[in-house]
Structures are given as structure tokens and as C-alpha cells.
Amino acid sequence: MAVAVVFLFWLQRDLAFADDSVNWILLNAYNPVKVTVEPYGGHLILTPMLIFRAVLAAIGASYTAMGVIQIALLLTLSGLLYEYGRRRIGPFLALPPAIVILFLGTSSSVLIQPMVGIQFLCALVPGLAGLLALERSDRHGDIAACAFFCLAALGFEMGLAFVIGGAVSIALRDDRRRRAWIVAIPFGIYLVWRVWAAKYGGSGIQLSNVPWIPAYAIDSIGVVVASFFGLFFWVGSGQLTYLKLVGFDLSHLAEGLFLLTAEVFAAILIIRRLLRRGPLPATFWVALSVVATIWVEHGLALALNRTPGEVRYVFPDTVVFLLLLLECARGIRATRLALLAAAAVTVIAVFGNLPRFREGRQIIAEYSNGFHSSVAVMELDGPKMRADFNPATEAAEAFTSGRETLIGPANVASLKAKFGRFGYTIPELEGKPEGQRETADLVAVRGLDLRTVPVQGKGSNCHTVSAGEARLPRGGAILRARSSSPLLLRRFADHYVAEVGQLQAGRTVAVKIPTDDARAAWHAYAPEGERLSVCPL
Numbered sequence: 001m002a003v004a005v006v007f008l009f010w011l012q013r014d015l016a017f018a019d020d021s022v023n024w025i026l027l028n029a030y031n032p033v034k035v036t037v038e039p040y041g042g043h044l045i046l047t048p049m050l051i052f053r054a055v056l057a058a059i060g061a062s063y064t065a066m067g068v069i070q071i072a073l074l075l076t077l078s079g080l081l082y083e084y085g086r087r088r089i090g091p092f093l094a095l096p097p098a099i100v101i102l103f104l105g106t107s108s109s110v111l112i113q114p115m116v117g118i119q120f121l122c123a124l125v126p127g128l129a130g131l132l133a134l135e136r137s138d139r140h141g142d143i144a145a146c147a148f149f150c151l152a153a154l155g156f157e158m159g160l161a162f163v164i165g166g167a168v169s170i171a172l173r174d175d176r177r178r179r180a181w182i183v184a185i186p187f188g189i190y191l192v193w194r195v196w197a198a199k200y201g202g203s204g205i206q207l208s209n210v211p212w213i214p215a216y217a218i219d220s221i222g223v224v225v226a227s228f229f230g231l232f233f234w235v236g237s238g239q240l241t242y243l244k245l246v247g248f249d250l251s252h253l254a255e256g257l258f259l260l261t262a263e264v265f266a267a268i269l270i271i272r273r274l275l276r277r278g279p280l281p282a283t284f285w286v287a288l289s290v291v292a293t294i295w296v297e298h299g300l301a302l303a304l305n306r307t308p309g310e311v312r313y314v315f316p317d318t319v320v321f322l323l324l325l326l327e328c329a330r331g332i333r334a335t336r337l338a339l340l341a342a343a344a345v346t347v348i349a350v351f352g353n354l355p356r357f358r359e360g361r362q363i364i365a366e367y368s369n370g371f372h373s374s375v376a377v378m379e380l381d382g383p384k385m386r387a388d389f390n391p392a393t394e395a396a397e398a399f400t401s402g403r404e405t406l407i408g409p410a411n412v413a414s415l416k417a418k419f420g421r422f423g424y425t426i427p428e429l430e431g432k433p434e435g436q437r438e439t440a441d442l443v444a445v446r447g448l449d450l451r452t453v454p455v456q457g458k459g460s461n462c463h464t465v466s467a468g469e470a471r472l473p474r475g476g477a478i479l480r481a482r483s484s485s486p487l488l489l490r491r492f493a494d495h496y497v498a499e500v501g502q503l504q505a506g507r508t509v510a511v512k513i514p515t516d517d518a519r520a521a522w523h524a525y526a527p528e529g530e531r532l533s534v535c536p537l
Contacts, residue, residue: 004102016368021115047122047155060420066114073121088330096346105353106227107315108360122155127162149186161293168289172282205300215240216299219308222259230352237309287323373439375423382409384514385447437493445498452501452509459535468526473536476513481529
């Protein structure tokens with residue numbers, strides 16, 4: 001566990017909030033009640049938002065603080081999964097699942113992005129804790145199970161899968177009526193909220209997906225097994241569900257049928273083994289109901305960004321599937337061969353997932369760096385930028401996905417005052433790689449709406465450069481060239497990435513640049529211009 005903690009903190013270094021996390025910061029700044037109780041993307045995420053609000057109120061928008069909470073929850077989940085396995089297959093054979101989920105690089109976004117991870121962990125941790133508490137079969141365990149199930153349902157809707165698992169466990173007991181309250185309370189709380197939240201719109205569920213739930217389950221099993229060993233690319237995001245989302249494709253159909261055949265063959269072998277042991281324990285049906293509920297929940301929400309292979313869904317799907325596998329393995333003895341096999345599986349799975357961490361972090365770091373860089377120049381020049389400027393759309397070519405910066409200059413100053421600095425300082429920005437400085441330049445040019453404007457006259461105190469590249473005076477310049485050329489600007493970067501207009505041969509234009517506290521000068525470049533004349537405004 002210590003190795004996992006150090007490794008995950010190392011992976012999270014120098015990253016910033018992005019995607020939904022930025023939107024949650026905005027909502028917490030201006031409408032905290034809205035983000036806490038109203039549906040977000042159709043979901044109830046009360047517990048994650050309360051955690052987020054507490055951190056924002058206590059120490060500001062700290063990625064590190066959220067990472068500490070996320071990793072603490074992840075370690076708790078690992079411990080709960082170990083205890084679940086220990087009760088079924090013993091202390092040694094229970095180690096591989098508990099270890100591998102800490103290194104599941106295929107689902108890197110859940111392990112590297114704190115708020116993404118917390119969102120899922122707030123359902124998985126109390127949900128699994130509720131199932132374990134229910135196994136105590138005493139009053140204290142029942143009260144604890146009910147409390148955990150309530151937290152799971154309030155944390156994220158997939159927590160309802162564990163409540164259903166608890167309901168199955170209770171239904172299989174003789175005292176089912178006396179203990180029904182354990183799951184009735186969390187179900188009731190969620191139902192009341194869902195009825196109340198109906199006025200805000202749907203939950204993303206599409207009834208047209210109902211016939212495709214079996215296909216989702218088949219794809220999910222293939223994705224989970226491959227992802228456990230870091231081999232996600234072998235099965236892709238889902239072969240059979242591809243037919244629903246994209247259209248008919250013979251190769252995807254063939255690969256999906258191959259997965260189905262392999263899964264049916266494996267299921268037959270497992271069922272034969274289980275039946276030789278005698279009647280199936282109640283906990284088997286509990287685990288199966290949890291997995292089946294997750295498949296139904298995710299299958300009903302099937303979409304291009306909600307496939308079985310969606311990185312963020314791989315983690316919860318893997319965790320609940322491991323519960324079912326542990327039930328299937330119940331009774332296996334810890335022989336020398338079994339221990340060697342368990343150790344080999346652990347090593348192969350961990351090392352197989354390490355490259356997925358590298359790939360996932362690279363993607364996350366790219367848009368995190370874009371966020372840092374763009375916010376840096378908005379903190380510098382925000383009051384002088386257009387209030388409605390949105391870097392994610394108006395400077396989209398600087399980013400990797402177009403989702404990185406959901407805040408514009410109108411929000412930056414108030415968010416900084418409420419929660420602290422989000423972007424790089426200017427000295428930090430100047431020391432960053434070229435790509436990040438180019439992002440900053442492009443955002444500054446688009447946000448400040450820098451452009452060439454035709455003017456009369458030639459200006460005074462001018463100087464002429466023959467190479468078409470010149471340092472601009474503070475505040476901007478009047479420019480003129482003998483030949484026509486596009487005009488590009490840069491400030492922090494070494495290369496020119498932002499075009500601001502055209503120079504017409506022999507005609508004079510002005511580029512006005514608002515002044516700020518940064519020392520770095522703006523530079524202009526006319527790649528096709530001869531004898532560029534530069535005059536201060």
C-alpha cells in the first residue's frame with residue numbers, strides 16, 4: 001500500500017483540475033446548493049460535492065488535498081476488498097485483487113484525477129462496507145449496513161447496486177421482513193430525491209438501450225478481464241455495443257461473438273465447479289445482483305461517451321466483477337501452486353498496467369497544462385479581456401480535447417479571490433515547455449482580441465527591420481511593410497502561433513496591446529513582409 005500511495009502521488013504531481021471538476025468549482029463558487037442537491041448530468045452526487053465544498057472552504061482549490069482524500073478512499077476500498085476476499089478464499093489468495101485495483105492503470109482517470117476518483121469511490125467504499133456489515137447478522141451490523149447503504153446511494157447512483165445486493169441478501173433470509181428496513185431507508189431516500197429532481201430533466205437513461213444490456217454485459221466482461229492485465233487495447237471499448245452506437249460492422253460482430261463464446265465456456269466451467277461444491281451460498285447471489293445491476297445501470301445509459309470501455313467506468317466495473325469472481329473462487333485452498341499462481345497474476349497485472357498509467361497521465365497532463373497556462377494569462381490580463389471569452393472554444397487548437405478550460409476571464413478573478421490561484425505564476429509560465437507557452441500566447445491574443453486595424457499616417461520614432469520580425473513597443477505599435485504578409489504575434493513562446501491579421505503592401509496598420517505587469521515583450525513577425533517598419537503608438 002505504501003508503494004501505491006507514493007506512486008499515485010507521484011503521478012498526480014503538477015496536475016490541475018479539469019473537465020467536470022472545473023465546473024464543480026464554478027458551481028460551488030456561485031451556487032453551492034445547486035451543485036449539492038440538484039442532479040448533475042442526471043446524477044445525485046451529494047457526498048462527493050460535500051467533500052469538495054469542505055476542502056474549498058477550508059484550504060481552497062487544492063489538487064493535493066483532494067488527492068489525499070481520494071487515495072485514502074482508494075486504500076479503504078482496497079482494504080474492504082481484501083476483507084471480502086479473505087472471508088472467502090483466505091488471507092493470501094485475497095491479496096491480488098486488493099493490490100491490483102491500486103495499480104489499475106487502464107482506469108487511470110479514476111486513480112490520477114481526484115474528483116473523478118472520489119465520485120466513484122463515494123459509492124464503492126460505503127457500498128462494499130455495507131455488504132460486509134450485513135454479513136455480521138447482528139443489530140450493530142444492520143445499523144452500520146443501513147448507514148453505509150445510505151452513503152452509497154447519496155454518493156453516486158451506482159451505489160444503488162450495493163443496496164440491491166443488500167436487498168437480495170435480506171430476501172434470502174428467514175427474518176427478511178424484520179430486516180427489510182436496512183435497504184428500505186436508502187431506497188426511500190433516493191426515491192424521494194429522484195421524484196423531486198424529476199423537474200430538472202432526465203437521468204441519461206435511454207429505454208432504446210434495453211435490448212442492448214446483454215451486449216453491454218458481454219463487452220464489459222471482456223473489457224474488465226483485459227483491463228485487469230493492462231491489455232485493454234485487445235478488446236477496445238466494446239465490440240457488440242459498437243454495433244448499436246456506430247453501426248453494423250462485420251469485424252466487430254465477429255470479435256464480439258468470439259468474446260461471447262469464450263465467456264460462455266468459462267461460465268460453464270465455473271458453474272460446474274460451483275455445483276460440485278453443493279448449493280450456492282447466498283453471498284454468490286448477492287455479488288451477482290450487484291454486478292447485474294451495474295450492467296443494467298450502465299447499459300441503459302449506453303452512449304458514445306459511456307461505453308463499456310470508457311476509462312472512468314472500467315474501475316467500478318472491475319471492482320464489482322471481482323466480487324463475483326471471489327464468490328466463484330470460494331473454497332480454493334492456499335496450496336503452493338495456488339499461491340505461486342496468485343503471485344504471478346499480481347505481478348503480470350501490475351506491470352501490465354504500468355504503461356497505461358504513462359499513457360493516461362500524458363493525456364491528463366496535456367490538458368492540465370493547458371488549463372494552467374490559459375488561466376495564467378487570464379489572471380494577468382483578465383480584466384482587459386472580453387468578458388464572454390471562452391478559451392476552450394475560441395482557442396481550441398491549443399488544447400487536446402476542447403474541454404480543458406471551462407472558465408473564462410469573467411470567473412478567474414473571483415475564483416482566485418475565493419479559492420486561491422489556479423494558474424501558473426508568470427515566472428513559472430516562462431519556465432515551462434514551448435507548448436504550454438504557445439497555449440498562453442494563443443489564449444492571450446484571442447482573449448484580448450488583438451488584431452490589425454488600418455490607420456492613417458506613418459507614425460514617428462520608427463525603426464525598420466529587414467527580417468520581418470521585431471520586438472514591439474509597450475502598448476503596441478504601428479506597422480508597415482513593403483510587401484503583403486500575414487502578421488503573427490508571440491510573447492512567452494519561441495514560435496509564432498497566433499495570427500492577428502494581414503499587412504497590405506505599403507499600408508499602415510496598428511496593433512494595440514493592453515499593458516500589464518509582466519516584463520516579457522510582445523514580438524511581431526511578418527513571414528512574407530520586406531522591410532517591416534515599427535513605430536510606437
